[in-house]
Amino acid sequence: MELPAYDLKTLFDQLGLPSEGSAIDDFIEAHPLPADVKLIEADFWSPQQAQLLKEWLRADGEEAVMVDELNVRLHPGK
Template sequence: MELTTPTLETLFDQLGLDSDQASIDAFVASHQLPEGVKLSEADFWTQSQGHFLKEELREDAEWAPIVDELNTLLHASR
């Protein structure tokens, strides 16, 4: 039984992305989404990444709070 609480770093690991803070910051800076584009439907995800994000939010699963945090970061006005 895994007792690790998901974090932004472990979400990036789960998505197969570099998960150090500098890589996360760079990803967020270069992947801002316009209002109205759902996180899971962004064109930079693979089909499986988008499906994972959508399902975690839909099911309000363990990853949902972190997926929501990523959604907020990618929709932030800069």
Template sequence: MESTHHQFYELFEQLGLPSSEQEICDFIDRHPLPGDVKITQAPFWTEQQAALLKELLKQDADWAVVVDHLNVALHH
């Protein structure tokens, strides 16, 4: 079974967000999360975006790695 490695910008595209490098950096800078807020509970997601993130993490698929990276970035 071959593993697929998704890119950060692809996750932003899946979430319906601008996905250039600068737009991703701007999004992360504008949306810091306190340590006690889970990425899936962040107030800035739409219901659909939060549901997608939950599903990607639940599947523990290749996408989960990218979601984890976003989680770390938003908590810094």
């Protein structure tokens, strides 16, 4: 049985955000976060998106790795 592959495209799809082509890089470039703002507390998430991110972090599996990757990419210089 093949396990699902989790990547930023999958994460963006689950968040209901564009994930094709340069859409992920464009989103990241447009939404840099200050060091003192947690990813799940960013003001650009809907309540449903923030909840999904929290759930994926709590799952502490491959999903959490993708949320961590997004967190690092949204915090320049971190």
